[in-house]
Amino acid sequence: MDIYKQRIFEALVDNLGIHKIIAIGTEAIGNPFYFIDASYRLIAYSHLTNFTHPVWTQMVKRGFIDDPEVIHSLHGFRSKLDNQIELLHFENPKHQAYHGKVSIKDQLIGFFGCIDYVHPFSEQDEQFIQFVLMAIQVQMQKSPFYQKPHNQHINFFLIDLLKSPLDEDSIKQRQISLKLDFDKYITQLVLHKEDQITFAYDLIRNELEYRHKNLHCILHDQNIILFIHHTEVRLKPNILDDILQLAKKHGLSCLHGLAYTQLADSLIYYEALRYLLKQVHPNEYILHLEDHLFKVNKYLLMHKGVQLMDPVLKILQEYDEVHHAELVNTLLQTVENGFNQAKTARALNIHYNTILYRLDLMRKITELEMNEKKMLDLYFLYQLMKA
Numbered sequence: 001m002d003i004y005k006q007r008i009f010e011a012l013v014d015n016l017g018i019h020k021i022i023a024i025g026t027e028a029i030g031n032p033f034y035f036i037d038a039s040y041r042l043i044a045y046s047h048l049t050n051f052t053h054p055v056w057t058q059m060v061k062r063g064f065i066d067d068p069e070v071i072h073s074l075h076g077f078r079s080k081l082d083n084q085i086e087l088l089h090f091e092n093p094k095h096q097a098y099h100g101k102v103s104i105k106d107q108l109i110g111f112f113g114c115i116d117y118v119h120p121f122s123e124q125d126e127q128f129i130q131f132v133l134m135a136i137q138v139q140m141q142k143s144p145f146y147q148k149p150h151n152q153h154i155n156f157f158l159i160d161l162l163k164s165p166l167d168e169d170s171i172k173q174r175q176i177s178l179k180l181d182f183d184k185y186i187t188q189l190v191l192h193k194e195d196q197i198t199f200a201y202d203l204i205r206n207e208l209e210y211r212h213k214n215l216h217c218i219l220h221d222q223n224i225i226l227f228i229h230h231t232e233v234r235l236k237p238n239i240l241d242d243i244l245q246l247a248k249k250h251g252l253s254c255l256h257g258l259a260y261t262q263l264a265d266s267l268i269y270y271e272a273l274r275y276l277l278k279q280v281h282p283n284e285y286i287l288h289l290e291d292h293l294f295k296v297n298k299y300l301l302m303h304k305g306v307q308l309m310d311p312v313l314k315i316l317q318e319y320d321e322v323h324h325a326e327l328v329n330t331l332l333q334t335v336e337n338g339f340n341q342a343k344t345a346r347a348l349n350i351h352y353n354t355i356l357y358r359l360d361l362m363r364k365i366t367e368l369e370m371n372e373k374k375m376l377d378l379y380f381l382y383q384l385m386k387a
Contacts, residue, residue: 018136026046029114031115032115033132037109038108040074042065045059046287051117064203086101087130106298152320157174164269171264181261186228186263187230187235187257187262188225190254191224192227193251205219208224209286212228212242214229224252230261255273257273327358330344331379332379334359335375341355
């Protein structure tokens with residue numbers, strides 16, 4: 001191993017980079033090395049000929065680690081290892097691995113590891129893997145490239161859009177400098193769950209960006225915010241369905257707004273979506289509906305301070321003022337009771353047939369079909385107006 005250590009030392013002196021260090025380590029150990037950032041995306045990895053392993057092949061193809069066993073082991077010692085060059089030995093019935101943190105100035109940059117996908121480790125391998133980790137740490141300290149956010153400029157730009165309103169000229173200038181060429185329309189979605197652990201957010205983001213190339217995904221305010229750009233007014237149903245299925249799989253609430261054309265409108269859309277997220281709590285009326293995509297009514301996208309009024313709500317409110325029919329309250333209670341008419345009748349302390357009569361009366365005076373989607377839109381709009 002001394003020969004390989006000498007070669008790694010020479011690579012450091014010549015500043016040949018992390019890929020070279022990993023290549024030498026792979027040659028010495030024979031098992032694959034990886035180096036990922038804190039979001040589990042690949043920065044560098046071993047290139048082995050005549051080597052196939054489903055987990056490794058999938059990781060290299062997709063550009064990030066999503067194997068549950070590896071992720072579990074990494075997440076488990078994120079907060080346990082104070083020493084940035086200490087290795088953790090991980091073992092299961094199939095494989096053994098060594099994982100370690102990579103940090104700069106006490107800031108976690110990512111993880112480094114070696115897995116015995118080719119052959120079992122020898123007794124001296126752990127010490128050598130530790131040496132490779134130390135070499136990578138030194139290489140990163142030498143290179144200013146690794147001390148700056150890597151490929152994060154677009155993410156920072158999108159977060160800026162949501163944190164403070166930028167004027168259109170500055171937005172256009174930054175788009176040009178970042179070579180950010182969005183299609184004509186943009187749809188914004190927000191995924192959220194109160195008790196979701198952070199590492200799962202990273203995995204979901206990686207999965208979404210891998211599946212959909214016209215999607216930018218950022219983490220902000222404990223939410224996953226998606227910016228999808230497309231050429232048609234409506235986003236393709238298969239994309240929404242795919243995102244919905246992923247949200248459902250991870251138990252996330254998911255909301256989306258209507259398509260818009262100007263990035264400068266992103267803040268308005270996000271504020272409306274964020275407000276609606278407050279309505280989505282596991283112990284409230286939304287529980288049985290949180291698998292759905294909640295479409296933000298276009299009236300929610302108006303600036304704060306503007307009086308919001310939907311023509312349908314106005315018709316119902318004016319009818320109530322004259323006839324004391326309590327149609328608006330019936331609509332609200334119907335949504336909050338999961339569109340269960342019997343439960344709604346009990347909540348209002350009225351007969352079941354009275355509920356049916358009021359719902360039919362709403363259809364007649366508005367000349368609209370009062371389906372669940374329409375009632376849900378009206379409910380959210382009413383709550384925003386009240387706020």
